[in-house]
Amino acid sequence: MDVYARYSPAIRDYIYRSGWDTLRAVQSAAGDVLFGTDAHLLLCASTASGKTEAALFPIITLMQEQPPTSIGCLYIAPLKALINDQFLRLNDVCAECNIPVWHWHGDVSDREKKRLMRRPSGILQITPESLEAMLFNRHAHVASLFGDLRFIVIDEIHAFLRGDRGGQALCLIERLSRAAGVNPRRVGLSATVGDPDSVGEFLAAGTKRRTIIPRIQSTPIKWRLSMQHFFNNGPQATDTDQSTVDSAPEPAVEASDSTADLLPVDEQPTDTAPVVADPGLAYIFEHTRGRKCLIFSNSREECETVTATLRRYCEARHEPDRFLIHHGNLSYSIRRQAEERMRQSEAALTVCTTSTLELGIDIGRLERAFQIDAPATVSSFLQRMGRTGRRGAPAEMWFVMRENHTEPRALLPETIPWELLQGIAVVQLYLEDRWVEAPHKRRLPYSLLYHQTMATLASGGEMLPPELAARVLTLPPFRNVSQDDFRTLLLHLLEIDHIQRTDRGGLLIGLAGERVVNDYKFYAVFRENEEYTVRCDSEELGTIVKPPPVMSKIAIAGHVWEVEEVDYKHHVVYCHRVGGVVHAYFGEEPGDIDNRVLERMRLLLLQTDNYAYLLPNAVARLADTRRLAARAGLGLRPLVPLGGDMYSLTPWLGSYAFLALERFLRLRCATRLGLSKDFDSFRPYYMRFTMQVPAADFYRILREEIARPLDPMDLLYPNEMPIFDKYDETLPASLTRKGFAYGVLDVDTMKQWIMALPD
Template sequence: MGIFERYAPFVQDYIYRNRWENLRAIQVASANAIFNTDDNVLLSASTASGKTEAAFFPIITLFAENPPTSVGCLYIGPLKALINDQFMRLTDLCDQAGIPVWHWHGDVAQTHKSRLMKRPSGILQITPESLEALLLHKHAAIPKLFGDLRFVVIDEIHSLLRGDRGGQTLCLIERLGRLAGVNPRRIGLSATIGEPARTGELLSSGTGRRTIIPKIDAKGVKWRLSMEHFYMKEEDSESEAADIDALPVLEEKTDTAPANADPGLGYIFEHTAGKKCLVFSNSREECEAVTSTLRQYCELRNEPDRFLIHHGNLSSSYRETAEEVMKDDAQCMTTVTTSTLELGIDIGRLERAFQIDAPWTVSSFLQRMGRTGRRELPPEMWFVMREDEPDARALLPATIPWKLLQGIAIVQLYMEERWVEPPRLDRLPYSLLYHQTMATLASTGEMAPRNLAEKVLSLSYFHRVSQDDYKVLLKHLLKHEHLQKTEQGGLIIGLNGEKIINSYKFYGVFKENEEYTVRCETQELGTIVSPPPIGEKIAIAGHVWTVLDVDHKRHLVYCEQVKGKIPAYFGLCAGDLHTRIVQRMRGVLQEDRSYPYLMKNAVKRLETARIAARNGGMDVNPLVNLGGNMWCLTPWIGTYPFITLERILRLKCAESLGLRNLDTARPFYMQFNMDADEEGFFEILRAELAKDIEPLELIYPNELPLFHKYDEYLPPELVCKGFAHGVLDVEEVRNTVARWG
C-alpha cells in the first residue's frame, strides 16, 4: 500500500481539496517512520516544505483508526503566535474526522481550557511555560489528561537547543510521562538544524528509543539576495534597486524617502512601497526606533502609515493585529519585527524580507529568509548594513565594517558548506536545576531529600550534575528559606520559595527584565523596563508617548501619544557568535573576490576594508601594532572563547606583559597597551596555555557571573562552576593560539 492510500479518507480528501498533485519527500519519509516503526522522528527540511502535514497526516490517521482516550498528541511550540497559527491549520485538517484540537497559553480563554479539562481528547497545542503551569497547578489531573498520550511534537526544535528553555521542555516531557504513566514518541520539526545526529540523541534522551532522521534530497532553490551598505550620516546615497544574484534589475524606484533621511532606512522606505514585507532587526530597541522613523517618513510625505510593528514586549492585541493584517494579501503593509516573526507563522504571500545589519546565527538567517519564498515566489532578502562613518584618524579596528563581514560570512557558510550552528548540549544547567527542583516539590508536596534528588537528577538533561553538587544546592536553599524541612525530615517549599513559585514568571526559564505595562487610557501598548520619570517620553508600539503617571506597586505606566522620535529601551541581549562565523569573516577579508549579492556601496566598503586590513597586517596577523605601545588583537574566535581569552590575558598574563587599558569589542577585537613586544606576547601567552588551566581560575575576584534567570538563588560556588565549565572554553583558545604563526 502506498503512503497516500495508507492515509485516512479525510486526509486524502484534504489533499484533493488543496489540489496537491503529489506528496513531498518529507511527507513520505515521515509517514514511513511513523506508520512502520515505534521510533522517535526528527524532520528537518526547508521552511514551507510541509513538515507540519508530514507529522500530523499519519498521527491523525492513527487517531481515526484508534481514538485515544485522553489527549493523544501534545504539540509544543515556542511562541503563542505560532500556536495560534497552527491551531487554525490543524482545526481545518481535523474537523472532518471529529478530532478535537485544543490550544493552551496565557491568551486562551478559560472556557476553552475548562472544556479540555472535562473532555481531554485529540491534540493539545501548548508552550513550554504553559505546560509547566499545567504540571504545577493541575498535577492531580495529569493522568486523566494524558493517560493515553502517544505523541509529542516539538516544533521549531532548533530554537530550544541553545539554552535552558530546551532543557526545560525535555524535563517537562519526562515529568509528564512519569505522572501519566506513558512514554510517548517524540517528533521534532525544524528547518535549520546543525549536526542532526546530536539533535536526534537529545530528542530521544530518556525514552529508550532511537531517532529516525530521514535524509531528504531538497531540490535547489534560487535565492533573491542583496546586501547594501550605508553610512548613517551620509547626506546623499544613490543605490538602485537590488541586482540580486546577478539577475536583471527587478524594478524601477516607485518612491523616494524624504530629504536628509537616514540613507539605510530611506532605502527600506523606498523599496517596501506597494509591497508586503518584513523588516527584521536584532533588538526591540532598534525595532521601535526603525518603526518610528519609517512612520515619520510617511508623515513627512503626507502618506498613509504603511508600517506595523511586532516584538515580544508588545501587547497581544498589537501583535495579533500585525499578524492578521500581514495574512491579508490585499494589504501592502510592512511589519518591522524581531525574532517573533522569524519562526513558522504563515503570513501569506510575503514579497521580500529586509535584514538590518547581520543576524547572529546562520539558523536565524535561514529562518528569516524562509518567511519569504512561499506560494511559488522565490525566497528574497535584502540586507541593509548601517554604520557611522569612521573618523579619518580612527585606529585600524574601527575602520573595519564588522557587521558587513558578519553578514557575508553567514551567507557564505551556508551557500558553500550548508553549515548551521550545532546544538549546545555540554552545559551545567544549575539555574534550570533550581527551577525544576522547586517545580517538582511545589507540584508533589513534601518529599524526603533522597526521593527529591532521585526524581530530579534522574531527568536525563541533568546527567552531568553530581550528587555532591545537588547536596550543595539543597543546603543553600534550606539556609535561605527557599526550602524548609518538616518535623518528619521531609522537604517543602519555604517562605522565600513561595514568593518565587507563586509568580506567573516562574513558569518560564528565560531571563526577563522587570517590566512595566504601558497603557494609554484603556489601551494596553506593551511593556518596558525601568520607566522614566513623569513628563519624560518613551517609545513603544512604533509611536512616542509622554509619561503621565507611574504606578510602581502595580508596575503600570500611563501615557498619552505625542509626536517626535526618541530611542526605546527594553534591556539588551548580547549575541553569541560561533567561531565558524568569525573565522569565515577573516576569510572574507583575505579573499580577492566579490560576491554576486553585494550592491554598489557594499562592494566599495568591502574593498576599502580589505585595503585597510592588508596595509595594517590584520588579515594575516592576529596581533598588530597601532602605534607606540598600543596593540590590537583579532583572535577570530566566537563569543565564548573570546571571553575566555580575554580573562586569560587579564588574570594570567597582564603582569608579565605589562598589559593595561584592555578594551574589547566582543567578539571581534581587543585593544590594549603593553610593555612587551609581539614576540614576547606570544611567548608569554603560549607558556600560560601550556599549563593545566582550571576554568574556575578564570573567575575574577569577588565575581558572581549571573547569566541565567535563577542564578541569583544558587550557591555562589555553583554559579561560578556553571559559568566556568559551561561558558568558558580554554581548549578552543589553546587550539587557536597553537595555529598562530
C-alpha cells in the same frame, strides 16, 4: 510504503480536495517512519515544505484507527502566536477526522480549558511555559489528561537548542511521561538544523528509542538576495552622492544543493524618499513601497526607532502610514493586530519586527524581507529568509548594512565594518557549506536545576532528599550534575528558606520559596527584566524597563509618548502620544555568535572574491576594508600594533571563546605582558590594550601560560558572581561560579587557538 494508501480515508479526501497531485518527499519520508517503525522522528526540511502535515497526517490516521482515551498528541511550540496560527490551520482537517484540537496558553479562556479537562482527547497545542504551569497547578489531573499519550511533536525544535528552554522542554516531557505512565514517541520539526545527529540525540534524550532522520532530497531553492551598505551621513563608499536611495538593480541568487547561479533582476526604483533622511532607512522606505514586507532588526530598541522613522517619512510625503510593529515587549493586542492586518488586508503593508516573526506564523504572502545589519546566526538568517517566497515565488532578502563614518583619528579596528563582514560570512557559510549552528550543549545548567527542583517539590509535595534527587537528577539535562553539587544546592535552599525540612526529614517548599513558585513568571526559565506596563488611557501598549521620570518621553509601539504618571507599586506607566523620535530601551540582549562565523569573516579579508549579491556600496566598502586589512596584516596575524605600546588583538573567535580569551589575558597573563588597566573589549570582534613587552613575546607568553594547568574556574575574578541565567542569583555562589566557568566559557576552543599561534 505507499504512504498515501496508508492514510485514513478522511485524510485522503482532504488531500484530494486540496488539489495535491502527489505527496512531497518529506510527507512520504515521515509516513514511512511513523507508520513503519516505533522510533522517534526528526524532520528537517525547508520552510513551507509541508512538515506539519507530514507529521500530523500519519498521527491523525493512527489516532483514528485506535482512538486514545486521553490526549493522544501533544504539540509543543515556542510561541503562543505560532500555536494560534497552527490551531486555525489544523482545525479543518482534524474536524473532518473527528479529532479535537485544543490549545492552552495564557490567552485561552478558562471555559475552553475546563472543556478539555472534562474531556481530554485529540491534539493539545501548548508552550513549554504553559505545560510547566499545567504540571504545577494540575498535577493530580496529569494521569487522566495524558494517560494514553502516543506522540509529542516539537515544532521549530531549533528554537529550543541553545538555552535552558530546551532543557526545560525535555524535563517537562520526562516528568509528564512519568506522572502519566506513558512512553510517547517524539517528532521534531525544523527548517534550520545544522547538526541533525546532535538534534536527534536531543530529541531522544532520556528514552531507549532511536531517532530516525530521513535524508530528504531537497529541490533547488531560488533566492533573490542583495546586500547594500550605507554610511548614515556623508559620502558613501562609492564616493558618489547617494543622499536618498541607490538605483542600481539588485541581483538574485539561486541557492540549490549544487552551486549558486545568478538570476538578473532589472528594477529601477523611483526617487520618492525624503530628501533629508537616513540613507539606509530611506532605501528601505522606497523598496517597501507597493509590497508586503518584513523588516528585521536585531533589537527591540532598533525596531522602535526604525518604525518611528519610517512613519515620519510617510508624514513627510503625505502618505498613509503603511508600517506596523511587532516585538516581544508590545501588548498582545498590538502584536495580534499587526498579524491580522498583514494576513487579511490587500494593502501593501510592512511590519518592523525582531525575532518574534522569525518563526512560521502565517501573516499572508510576503514579497520581500529586509535585514538591518547582520543576524547573529545562520539559523536566524535562514528562518528570516524563509518567511518570504511561498506559493512558488522565490524567497527574497535585502540586507541593509549601516554604520557611521569613523573619526579621522580612529584606530584600525574601529574602521572595520564588522556588521558587513558578519553578514557576508553568514550568507557564505550556508551557500558554500550548508552550515548551520549546532545545538549549544550546556554541561552544568544549575539555574535550570534550581527551577526543576522547585517545580518538582511544588507539584509533588513532601519528599525525602534521596527521592527528590532520584526524580531530579535523572532528568536528561542533569546527567553531568553530581550528587555533591545537588546536596550543596539543597543545603543552600534550606538556608534561604526556599525549601524547609519537616520533622520526619522530608523537604517542602519554604515560605520564601512559595513567593517564587507562586509568581506566574516562575513558569519561564529565561531571564526577564523588571518590566512596567505602559498604558494610554485604557489601551495597553506593551512593557518597558527602567521607567523614566514624569514629563519625559518614551518610544513604544512605533510612536513616541510623554509620561504622565509612574505607578511604582503596580509597575504601570501612564502616558499620552506626542510626535518625534526617541530611543527605546527594553533591556540587554546578548548575542551568541559561533566560532565558524568569525573565522569566515577573517577569510573574507584574505580573499579577493566578490559576491554577486553585493550592491555597489557594499562592493566598494568591502574592497576598501580588504586594502586596509592587507596593509595592517589584519587577518594574517591576530596582534596588530596601533602605535607606541598600544595593540589590537583580533582572535576571530566566537562569543564564548572570545570571553574566555579575554579573561585568560587579564587573569593569567596580565603581569607578564605588562597589560595596562585601560583594557577595552569589543566582543566578539577585538580587544585593545597597551602592554610593556614586544609583540614577539606576546605569542610566546601566551603559549607558555596555556601549557600550565588551567581550570576554567581560574578564569573568574575573586568574589565574582557571573549572573548569566535566570536563577543564578538564587544559587549558592560556588554553583553560580562553576556553572559559568564550565557551562559558558569556551575554554577548549581558546586553548586550541593559543596553541596554534605563530612562533
